[in-house]
Amino acid sequence: MKALVYTANEEMTYRDEPEPDAAPGDALIAIEAVGICGSDMHAYLGHDERRVPPLILGHEAVGTVLAGDRAGQRVVLNPLITCGVCDQCLGGRQNLCAQRDLIGMYRAGAFAEKIAIPERNLIPVPDGMPAAHAALTEPGATGLHAVLLAEHVVSRPLSETSALVIGAGSVGLLTALVLRDKGVEHIVIAETNPLRRALVDQHCDFEVIDPLQDRPEAQGFDCVFDAVGGAATRASAIESVKSGGVIVHIGLMDNKGTMNVRAMTLREITFIGTYTYTPVDLRATLHKLHSGALGTLGWIEQRPLSDGALAFAELLQGRCAAPKVILGTGA
Ligand SMILES: [Zn+2]
Ligand SMILES: [Zn+2]
Known part of the structure; x- marks a missing residue:
């Protein structure tokens, strides 16, 4: 598959990567749209010791389930993978789970054609909602x-x-x-x-x-x-x-x-x-984005994933006006 890989400081490379391996309980997702986050920029600059190149970044993703019971369903990914059994998780504060992991940090992210992620991290996208709007769920x-x-x-x-x-x-x-x-x-x-x-x-x-x-x-x-x-x-x-x-x-x-x-x-x-969000915050936000409660969202900019390296360079130079650049694999 193709992926946009963080290969060195201030270097993103669009190249072939091995297909993701779905572990038991994982779903395989075909990515439709994925936003560039400030934390991706931080990594790109070499300022995040947790994100070590070569690494596929990206965690603000929307896609379609490729196999299993939910095949064909469009989903937003909850990028925060938590243990589900500690006091914080059981208390509804999953964002504070000591075992938490994030896609695009220690494991491969979503600047790619496909990703494997635990099935419990999938949130269904309302019918007809544009992928670029749903990709704003995480921020x-x-x-x-x-x-x-x-x-x-x-x-x-x-x-x-x-x-x-x-x-x-x-x-x-x-x-x-x-x-x-x-x-x-x-x-x-x-x-x-x-x-x-x-x-x-x-x-x-x-x-x-x-x-x-x-x-x-x-x-x-x-x-x-x-x-x-x-x-x-x-x-x-x-x-x-x-x-x-x-x-x-x-x-x-x-x-x-x-x-x-x-x-x-x-x-x-x-x-x-404040750190990230809970699964309930993600669901509530997706609903607000879909209902129009957060406005027309005309301020986003969409580009093909293959042009991602240029988008990172322009964001770094302050030449990109859009508060959010969303990369699409279909574009
Ligand atoms: Zn983000
Ligand atoms: Zn936990």
Whole structure:
């Protein structure tokens, strides 16, 4: 089969790879569409020691079951493979399973014509739903999970709060769209890439600012979602959040710098780390994407899998405006 393989730092190679081996309990899937994630970019740059080349990356995937009882069914893949029997799994917090694995990390990912994945990780796609929309399930669920964590701790109904979202990649943008769906009216998105700001402006009705020019209002937001997760954005989050407010840390670009714990203490700021999603978050997100609750999704860009290397290069150079590039094997 053909696959887009991470072969060395800043090198993706479209080449022939052996067919995947389906272990007992695995389904074999023909991939239709798969999104490029910020974490794939992180690996491509050699910044993720868990992802060692040569490796097939990609975990935001949609495809069709090739054999067995469910042959022909279109499915979204839950890329997080967990043990299913520990307290976290049984308690519905599968994302915190100590045994968790992710496709495109230690095992082969979905930038390929086919993949083998446990059958319990398949989520049926509603009839007629475009594969590229369903491929947003994983980043969307990351946003939904973050919003749900914030919703638990804000002192007023979420719809009465104001939110700043830092970073208009797909997770940031989908977080903002989930907030809008939950009735939040005052939402500001901070994004440094001018191409991306223009594209988001064109497709979504949010206030989008360049944080390097116009700093977000100081102590202006009940909730701040940091979808970048760098030293500078963490500092900005603390500056921008109201006293008594919540910072949800979604991105993990670096682990540098210190945080102003004095301000966080004296101003009673809640800081929440968030990692991925639960299976229920994935199902809920797929439903929201299908129902139109998250808008028209016109901001995605689709390319053939064979052109994936160019997409990675353009994303690295900031020449790609789209918050999400989706690679298709059929294209
Ligand atoms: Zn992802
Ligand atoms: Zn577990």
